[in-house]
Amino acid sequence: MPGFAASAIKDLRGRGVAAARQLNYRPMEIFTLKGKSAAVTGAGRGIGKATADLLEKAGANVARIDVDPAPGILAADVSKEESVEKVFRQVGPVDILVNNAGIAVRKTALDITVAEWEQVLAVNLTGLFLCSRVAARGMKEKGGGAIVNLASIMGFSGGLFPNPAYQASKGAVVNLTRALALEFAEAGIRVNAVAPTFVRTDLTTPIFGNPEVLKKVMEHTPLGVLPEVEDIAAAILFLAGPAARCITGVTLPVDSGYLAR
Numbered sequence: 001m002p003g004f005a006a007s008a009i010k011d012l013r014g015r016g017v018a019a020a021r022q023l024n025y026r027p028m029e030i031f032t033l034k035g036k037s038a039a040v041t042g043a044g045r046g047i048g049k050a051t052a053d054l055l056e057k058a059g060a061n062v063a064r065i066d067v068d069p070a071p072g073i074l075a076a077d078v079s080k081e082e083s084v085e086k087v088f089r090q091v092g093p094v095d096i097l098v099n100n101a102g103i104a105v106r107k108t109a110l111d112i113t114v115a116e117w118e119q120v121l122a123v124n125l126t127g128l129f130l131c132s133r134v135a136a137r138g139m140k141e142k143g144g145g146a147i148v149n150l151a152s153i154m155g156f157s158g159g160l161f162p163n164p165a166y167q168a169s170k171g172a173v174v175n176l177t178r179a180l181a182l183e184f185a186e187a188g189i190r191v192n193a194v195a196p197t198f199v200r201t202d203l204t205t206p207i208f209g210n211p212e213v214l215k216k217v218m219e220h221t222p223l224g225v226l227p228e229v230e231d232i233a234a235a236i237l238f239l240a241g242p243a244a245r246c247i248t249g250v251t252l253p254v255d256s257g258y259l260a261r
């Protein structure tokens with residue numbers, strides 16, 4: 001009974017068949033964010049900055065949040081609940097949230113202090129959770145939205161170099177992405193993640209600055225070329241926009257083949 005199925009989908013969600021038909025599936029239309037508002041955390045540099053720039057080029061009005069104050073940046077520490085609440089009061093409800101702020105303390109499990117361990121988890125995991133739930137409240141009022149998290153290939157593998165706090169935090173991001181996707185689906189909020197391989201930013205200076213280490217990375221890079229920050233931003237744009245309207249709970253590797261082995 002195709003008629004029944006179509007109307008049931010429409011009635012259940014109010015954004016089913018009719019909404020799909022509103023999309024003309026022209027590249028310019030399925031990748032546009034015209035009229036949308038977005039917040040990007042860790043937008044001061046690296047992947048966050050490239051993402052904020054690209055979302056803006058796609059037509060979104062972008063609030064750039066970072067712990068390091070700078071012109072054009074709203075200062076907030078995502079690991080602190082009060083700070084998150086305050087900055088989102090300033091920003092107001094958004095259609096798109098990119099949880100990008102992240103740190104690493106590259107020490108072995110035997111060497112890392114508990115304070116360092118907790119700081120990595122506080123920013124990479126708790127910060128993402130705090131921003132997601134504050135933003136989700138506003139998205140609920142708006143009738144929907146999209147959250148894109150920065151996971152990592154280290155969320156799916158033990159990695160190439162000892163970095164246990166980071167690997168643990170990113171593994172948790174992969175599964176929190178699924179949990180939030182299920183919890184927020186009813187409200188029309190999609191939650192996805194991207195999992196980059198090594199990308200040249202301030203975070204990876206110790207990797208890219210050491211030819212021996214970089215050689216090992218390239219041995220795990222089947223495509224023979226590593227993504228740039230813009231390549232990660234492109235995947236985030238896809239997941240944030242109408243082209244991905246039926247995608248939720250997934251983590252998309254942008255890894256030049258690292259995880260294919």
Ligand SMILES: NC(=O)c1ccc[n+]([C@@H]2O[C@H](COP(=O)([O-])OP(=O)(O)OC[C@H]3O[C@@H](n4cnc5c(N)ncnc54)[C@H](O)[C@@H]3O)[C@@H](O)[C@H]2O)c1
Pocket residue numbers: 041042043044045046047048065066067068076077078079099100101102103123127150151152153195196197198199200201202203204
């Ligand atoms: N570069 C990579 O190879 C790579 C690979 C996989 C995943 N990632 C993830 O991508 C994200 C961005 O990484 P990047 O390489 O651009 O790093 P980066 O160090 O260049 O930039 C991180 C940004 O986050 C901000 N930040 C740090 N702590 C914060 C806090 N508590 N509150 C608000 N902002 C904070 C920093 O000030 C900085 O502007 C991170 O989540 C990282 O784990 C990066």
